[in-house]
Amino acid sequence: MTAHVKMDAPDRRNRLDAMAQGVIGEPLDRSEGALKVSGKAVYAHEWPVEGLCHAVLVRAAISRGTVTRIDKAPVEAMDGVLAVIDDDRLLRNPAQGTANKAPVQGPRKIFYIGQPLAVVVAESFEQARHAAQQLVVETEAADAVLDPEAETLEHERPKGKQTSQGDLDQAMGAAAFSIDEVYRTPGHSSAPMEPHAAIASWDGDRLTVRASCQMLKYNRNELADALGIKPENVRILAPYVGGGFGSKLGIAHDAVAASIAARAVGRPVALALSRRQVFETTMRRSESRQRVRLAADAEGRLTGIGHAALVSQLPGEKFSEPVTQATHFLYAAKNREIVHEIVRLNLTCAGSVRAPGEAIGMTVLETAMDELAIKAGIDPVELRKRNIPETDPEGDKPFSSHMLASALDRGAKLFDWQRRNPVPRSTRDGEWLIGLGMSSAARVNMLAEAEAIVTLSAGGVRIESDMTDIGTGTYTVLAQVAAEMLGQPMQSVTTVLGDTDLPPGPGSGGSWGASSTGSAVFAACEDIRKCLAEKLGCVEEELTLKDGHAVTANRRVPLAELLADGPISVRGVIEPGKTSKEVRQSTFGAFFAEVAVNEVTAEVRVRRMLGVFAAGRILNAKTARSQCLGGMTFGIGMALTEELIHDPRTGAIVNRDFAEYHLPVNADVPQLEVDFLEERDPWASPIQAKGIGELGISGAAASINNAIFNACGVRVRDYPATLDKILAGL
Amino acid sequence: MQTDLTINGHTYALNADQRTTLLDALRQHLGLTGAKKGCDHGQCGACTVLVNGRRINSCLTLACMHDGDEIVTIEGIGSEEDLSALQQAFMSEDGFQCGYCTPGQICSATAMLEEVKAGWPSHVSDSLDGKPRLSDEEISERMSGNLCRCACYPNIVAAIRSASEASS
Numbered sequence: 102m103t104a105h106v107k108m109d110a111p112d113r114r115n116r117l118d119a120m121a122q123g124v125i126g127e128p129l130d131r132s133e134g135a136l137k138v139s140g141k142a143v144y145a146h147e148w149p150v151e152g153l154c155h156a157v158l159v160r161a162a163i164s165r166g167t168v169t170r171i172d173k174a175p176v177e178a179m180d181g182v183l184a185v186i187d188d189d190r191l192l193r194n195p196a197q198g199t200a201n202k203a204p205v206q207g208p209r210k211i212f213y214i215g216q217p218l219a220v221v222v223a224e225s226f227e228q229a230r231h232a233a234q235q236l237v238v239e240t241e242a243a244d245a246v247l248d249p250e251a252e253t254l255e256h257e258r259p260k261g262k263q264t265s266q267g268d269l270d271q272a273m274g275a276a277a278f279s280i281d282e283v284y285r286t287p288g289h290s291s292a293p294m295e296p297h298a299a300i301a302s303w304d305g306d307r308l309t310v311r312a313s314c315q316m317l318k319y320n321r322n323e324l325a326d327a328l329g330i331k332p333e334n335v336r337i338l339a340p341y342v343g344g345g346f347g348s349k350l351g352i353a354h355d356a357v358a359a360s361i362a363a364r365a366v367g368r369p370v371a372l373a374l375s376r377r378q379v380f381e382t383t384m385r386r387s388e389s390r391q392r393v394r395l396a397a398d399a400e401g402r403l404t405g406i407g408h409a410a411l412v413s414q415l416p417g418e419k420f421s422e423p424v425t426q427a428t429h430f431l432y433a434a435k436n437r438e439i440v441h442e443i444v445r446l447n448l449t450c451a452g453s454v455r456a457p458g459e460a461i462g463m464t465v466l467e468t469a470m471d472e473l474a475i476k477a478g479i480d481p482v483e484l485r486k487r488n489i490p491e492t493d494p495e496g497d498k499p500f501s502s503h504m505l506a507s508a509l510d511r512g513a514k515l516f517d518w519q520r521r522n523p524v525p526r527s528t529r530d531g532e533w534l535i536g537l538g539m540s541s542a543a544r545v546n547m548l549a550e551a552e553a554i555v556t557l558s559a560g561g562v563r564i565e566s567d568m569t570d571i572g573t574g575t576y577t578v579l580a581q582v583a584a585e586m587l588g589q590p591m592q593s594v595t596t597v598l599g600d601t602d603l604p605p606g607p608g609s610g611g612s613w614g615a616s617s618t619g620s621a622v623f624a625a626c627e628d629i630r631k632c633l634a635e636k637l638g639c640v641e642e643e644l645t646l647k648d649g650h651a652v653t654a655n656r657r658v659p660l661a662e663l664l665a666d667g668p669i670s671v672r673g674v675i676e677p678g679k680t681s682k683e684v685r686q687s688t689f690g691a692f693f694a695e696v697a698v699n700e701v702t703a704e705v706r707v708r709r710m711l712g713v714f715a716a717g718r719i720l721n722a723k724t725a726r727s728q729c730l731g732g733m734t735f736g737i738g739m740a741l742t743e744e745l746i747h748d749p750r751t752g753a754i755v756n757r758d759f760a761e762y763h764l765p766v767n768a769d770v771p772q773l774e775v776d777f778l779e780e781r782d783p784w785a786s787p788i789q790a791k792g793i794g795e796l797g798i799s800g801a802a803a804s805i806n807n808a809i810f811n812a813c814g815v816r817v818r819d820y821p822a823t824l825d826k827i828l829a830g831l
Numbered sequence: 832m833q834t835d836l837t838i839n840g841h842t843y844a845l846n847a848d849q850r851t852t853l854l855d856a857l858r859q860h861l862g863l864t865g866a867k868k869g870c871d872h873g874q875c876g877a878c879t880v881l882v883n884g885r886r887i888n889s890c891l892t893l894a895c896m897h898d899g900d901e902i903v904t905i906e907g908i909g910s911e912e913d914l915s916a917l918q919q920a921f922m923s924e925d926g927f928q929c930g931y932c933t934p935g936q937i938c939s940a941t942a943m944l945e946e947v948k949a950g951w952p953s954h955v956s957d958s959l960d961g962k963p964r965l966s967d968e969e970i971s972e973r974m975s976g977n978l979c980r981c982a983c984y985p986n987i988v989a990a991i992r993s994a995s996e997a998s999s
C-alpha cells in the first residue's frame with residue numbers, strides 16, 4: 102500500500118496534536134544513544150570486512166597544470182603494494198548536494214592544490230601511506246588564478262540571481278540615514294569530526310560501499326555515474342555518520358577511489374581521507390566580499406536595500422554560495438538591488454557548508470543593520486521590528502508564518518536587553534570591556550520528496566528509509582512521529598536508516614530531513630490508522646491509539662488482536678506541491694550575545710548567548726535544542742576564529758588542520774541558551790514542522806560582532822574578529 | 832613485531848607493523864573501533880583512551896611502545912547494557928549528536944575526574960595547590976582537548992557535572 106501526499110494545500114488539522122501517546126515534541130533521549138556512548142555505533146571505516154586492504158590518495162602539489170608522467174614501477178615494487186591507480190574516473194572534486202550525477206572527473210588536469218591524482222593500494226595502511234608518499238608524479242605547471250579580488254578577473258553574473266526593483270541610488274541619496282560599506286567573510290571548512298571514509302567491496306557486478314554520506318538517494322546515482330555502472334548495482338550503507346555539515350552531501354573521493362581500487366585488486370578496499378585531505382579536497386565555503394547599502398528614513402524605516410556579493414568557485418561548477426538568499430525577504434524596502442557575482446579560481450571546490458548563503462549573508466546584513474541602528478540612534482531590536490515586511494517584499498507573496506517580531510521580543514526579555522548601554526565602552530569589568538549585541542535569524546525553509554515504509558505488527562512498529570542521521574536526531578524524531586500516530590511506547594519502535602536498499606529519503610541537508618521524512622512516516626501512519634479504524638468499524642478521527650491499544654466508543658482492544666491476520670505495511674510518500682510556491686517559507690529567530698573584550702590584549706570571550714527560534718512544530722525539544730547549540734557554536738567560530746587562509750603565492754590552504762584552523766573548543770563556549778517559540782506552520786508540512794539544523798548559524802556571528810562594537814567601539818567588517826583587527830582600533 | 836597489551840582486562844598478543852599507532856592497532860587489528868580517528872595528529876581528542884589510568888591521544892603513540900601496559904577504551908568503560916554513570920549522563924544531557932567524538936569525550940572525562948580528585952590544578956584553578964572545585968569553567972577548560980564539531984559543549988559540561996555530583 103502507498104499513501105501519497107502532495108503538499109498542495111496547507112494542512113491545518115494538526116493531527117499529531119490530537120494523538121494520545123504524548124511523545125511528540127518531548128525531550129526524549131536519542132534512540133541510538135546507548136550505541137554511541139558505548140562505542141558500538143559502526144561508522145564507515147569500521148565495518149569488519151574480510152580480506153580488507155587499504156588505499157591512500159596521492160595529490161597535486163601545484164594549483165594548475167597537467168600530469169606528464171607517473172612513475173609507478175618503483176612504488177608497485179614496494180612491500181605490500183597491490184596497485185597504483187590513476188584511473189580517469191577519479192573525481193576532480195566531490196559532487197555538489199543533490200547533483201545526482203558524477204562531478205567533474207579526471208586526474209590529468211590539475212585545478213587546485215591537493216586534487217587527487219592517483220591512489221595507492223597496499224595490504225596495510227602503513228604500507229599504503231608510505232608508498233603514496235614515495236610516488237613521483239611529474240607535472241607541468243600553468244599560471245593559476247588565486248586572488249578572488251584581482252581586478253583582471255571576469256565576473257560572472259548569472260541572470261536568475263540578480264534582482265533590481267525601484268531606484269536604490271535615488272533612495273540612498275534621499276535617505277535620512279544610510280550605510281554603504283564593504284564586508285568580507287573568509288572561507289570555512291565544515292570539518293566534521295569523522296573524516297570522509299569508505300569501504301568498497303564487489304560481488305560480481307554488484308558494489309557495496311560503506312560510506313560517510315549525507316544523501317544516499319543522490320549518492321548512489323552519483324557513484325554509479327562516476328564509475329559507469331548501473332545504480333541498481335550499487336548499495337550504499339551509512340547507518341551512522343560522524344557529522345557532515347554539508348561536506349558529505351555529494352559523493353566524494355573516498356567512495357569513488359575505494360570502488361575503483363577494490364575492482365582493480367579484486368578485494369575490498371578501505372580508504373579514509375586524512376584530516377589534511379578533508380580540508381584540501383572536500384568542499385570549502387567560498388570567501389565573500391559583500392557590499393551592503395541601506396537607506397532609511399528619519400524613523401529608521403528602510404527605503405532601500407542593496408546587497409552585492411562576490412564569491413568564488415572552480416571552473417565548471419554550477420554551485421555558488423547563495424549569499425543573499427535571505428536578503429530577498431528579510432526586511433521591507435521599496436528599492437532593492439541584489440547582485441550575485443562569481444569568479445573562477447584554482448582553489449579547492451566551493452560547496453555547501455552549514456546554511457550555505459544565510460550563514461555569511463545574514464551575518465553581514467545583520468552587521469550592517471547594527472551600523473544603521475547606531476547611526477540612526479534607534480535600538481537595534483526596534484530597528485528590526487520596524488522593518489518586518491507584511492508580505493514578501495519582492496513579489497507580494499504572503500509568508501507561511503512570520504515569527505521574527507515574537508522572537509525579537511522574547512529574546513530581548515529573556516536576555517534582559519534593556520540593560521544594554523548603547524554607548525560603547527561604557528561597561529567594564531576590570532580590564533574587560535563588556536558589550537551586548539543582537540541579530541535576527543532567518544533561513545529559507547524547504548520540503549523535499551521523501552519515502553518511508555512503516556510496518557505495524559503485533560510486536561511493534563518498524564520504520565525504514567534510506568534517510569541518514571548525521572547527528573540530527575533522525576532515528577529519534579521519526580520514531581516519535583510513528584509512536585505518536587500509532588500509540589506505541591518508544592521502545593516498540595525500530596527505525597532502520599542509511600541503506601539505499603530502503604525507500605529513498607531526501608537525505609540530511611538544507612535542514613529538510615526531519616520535516617520531509619517525518620511527513621512520509623506521518624502519511625504512512627495515517628493510512629495504517631485508517632486500516633485499523635476500518636477493522637474496528639469506526640472513522641479514523643474517532644480512533645484513539647495508546648500504549649499498544651485501540652480505543653473507540655468505550656471499547657479497548659489490544660492492537661495485537663487487530664493484527665492477528667498479519668502486519669499492516671504502508672509506504673508513505675511526501676511530495677512538495679503548491680505550498681512551496683504560493684507562500685514564502687522561512688524559519689526565523691533572534692540571537693543575543695554578551696561578550697567581554699580585553700582592553701590590553703583584545704581577546705574576546707563570549708560570556709552569554711541566547712538563541713530564540715521558531716521552526717514550526719518541534720519534534721523533539723532535546724535534539725532540536727542540540728542542533729541549535731551546534732549552529733550557534735558555528736557562529737562563535739565564524740565570529741572569532743574560523744578562517745581558511747590560502748597562501749597568496751600558491752593557493753595552498755596553510756591552516757589545513759585543527760591546530761591552525763580554529764574550531765571553537767569547550768572553553769570558548771559558555772552555557773548557551775536556546776528558546777523555542779510555539780508554532781505550527783500548516784504550509785510547511787503535514788506535521789507542521791520546519792527545518793532547524795541551520796537556523797542556529799544564520800546570523801549568529803553578527804550578534805557577537807555587534808556585541809564587540811558595543812563593548813569597545815571597534816567595528817570589524819572583515820570576519821573573523823581576531824585580536825589584531827580589534828587591537829588596531831582600541 | 833609482537834606486543835603484549837592488556838585491554839579492558841583482556842590480554843592481546845598484537846602482531847603489527849612498528850609504524851602502527853596504538854589507535855590503528857585498536858581499530859584495525861583488534862576490532863575495538865570505539866576509539867575514533869578524527870585527525871591522527873593529536874589535535875582533536877577523538878582517539879582518547881586510558882593508558883595505565885591516564886588519558887592519552889592514542890593516535891600519537893605507537894602500539895609497540897605499550898608492551899605490558901594496561902589500556903582502557905570506551906568498550907571497557909561500560910557496555911550498552913551496563914553504562915557507566917558518565918555514559919548515562921551523556922545520554923540524558925544529550926552530550927553528543929553524531930557521536931563520533933563521544934567515546935573520546937567520555938574516556939577523557941573519566942580520567943579528568945580522577946585528575947581533579949587527585950588535586951591536579953588547571954589553567955583556570957584558583958591556586959596550584961588545594962582541591963580544585965569542579966566548576967563549569969574547570970570542566971570546560973579540562974575538556975578543551977576534545978573537539979566536538981556538532982558542538983555539544985554545554986551538554987557535555989552538564990553531563991560531566993551531573994555525573995560527578997551523583998558520585999559525590
Ligand code: FES
Binds near residue numbers: 872
Ligand atoms: S585522532 Fe588522535 S587526537 Fe585526533
Ligand code: FES
Binds near residue numbers: 344933
Ligand atoms: S557529537 Fe559529533 S563531533 Fe561531537
